[in-house]
Amino acid sequence: MKRIGLTAALMCCVALPALASNEAWEAVKAQLYGERFMLDGDGIIAIDAPYRTPDDARTDLAAQIKAPDGAQLAKVTVVLDENPMPVSAIFDLETPQSGFYFDITMRVNGPTPMHVIAETTDGRLFVSETFVKTSGTGACAAPPGTDPELALASLGEMNIEIAGTLPGVGGGKLENLSARLGRMDVDISHPSHSGMQRDQISLLFIPMRYVENVEIDLDGAGYVDLTGSISLSENPRLGLAVPQSTRSVDVTMTDTNGTVAHLRKDLPGF
Numbered sequence: 001m002k003r004i005g006l007t008a009a010l011m012c013c014v015a016l017p018a019l020a021s022n023e024a025w026e027a028v029k030a031q032l033y034g035e036r037f038m039l040d041g042d043g044i045i046a047i048d049a050p051y052r053t054p055d056d057a058r059t060d061l062a063a064q065i066k067a068p069d070g071a072q073l074a075k076v077t078v079v080l081d082e083n084p085m086p087v088s089a090i091f092d093l094e095t096p097q098s099g100f101y102f103d104i105t106m107r108v109n110g111p112t113p114m115h116v117i118a119e120t121t122d123g124r125l126f127v128s129e130t131f132v133k134t135s136g137t138g139a140c141a142a143p144p145g146t147d148p149e150l151a152l153a154s155l156g157e158m159n160i161e162i163a164g165t166l167p168g169v170g171g172g173k174l175e176n177l178s179a180r181l182g183r184m185d186v187d188i189s190h191p192s193h194s195g196m197q198r199d200q201i202s203l204l205f206i207p208m209r210y211v212e213n214v215e216i217d218l219d220g221a222g223y224v225d226l227t228g229s230i231s232l233s234e235n236p237r238l239g240l241a242v243p244q245s246t247r248s249v250d251v252t253m254t255d256t257n258g259t260v261a262h263l264r265k266d267l268p269g270f
Helices: 008-012 022-032 148-153
Strands: 038-039 045-048 059-066 073-080 087-097 099-104 112-120 127-134 158-165 182-190 211-219 221-227 236-243 247-257 260-266
Touching: 008 038, 022 073, 022 112, 038 182, 045 127, 059 073, 059 127, 059 260, 073 099, 087 099, 099 182, 158 247, 158 260, 211 236, 221 236, 221 247
Parallel strands: 038 127
Antiparallel strands: 045 059, 059 099, 073 087, 073 112, 087 221, 099 236, 112 127, 158 182, 182 236, 211 221, 211 247, 247 260
16 A cells, blocks of 8 residues: 655645735646646536535545546545645546545635646546635634644544435536435544644744644545645545445555554445
8 A cells, every 4th residue: 555645745735935826826727737738527527515605624625526438547636726735636547437525624724726637547637616715814824723732643544434315516516426326424533733833822833733634445445545735624534436335445554744643444334
């Protein structure tokens, strides 16, 4: 099982200058994909995101993707154009799939376009976008919701739940896919310090420390590797579509300080 670290492309996107929205996306796109052509994701990618975030520091962002006929998905990337680390999550599908779903809790630092890019095993790129408004609290620099010392005491604790059949997403689009999949939720206890937050007593910056990688194996085989970023919320929750035949799940979390946590759960069937 390979371990995917934070990609060089993601790191080079951290320090992008403040740009107009379209320019920010063009800069990220060029760094990630160069001159590769992107196809319209209409009918391929259905994004489920709030028009305005109810909580900038913990916003549910989801998408359901269905590969074109005869193709399989290899990678799905989530970009929040105006976040300090725009490349917010990368899902590497170790087992190529005809359909994929994710639901993840993110920090949304300010009003931003959101792009979801799906890459197929034959190298095609599909992209869809939406726009997410915020309350303007600057989530990436907002004080932690829990005491940093208490958060470190439970860091790495995880919980896995199976939520049954995956609900429809995106106003009913791609519902045929949902009938064949179940939903798995992974809750991770982690402060996800962005490096932009201040200790409320000393007023010194809290060192950056976030979930860098989450490896998910199903029935002993590699399934999905998630590369994270400071966009992940405090105590992030990750929802994924999994085959309804799944009987065991292994989750391995690695953070940027090298802390590794592992959890296995056997499923009676769902």
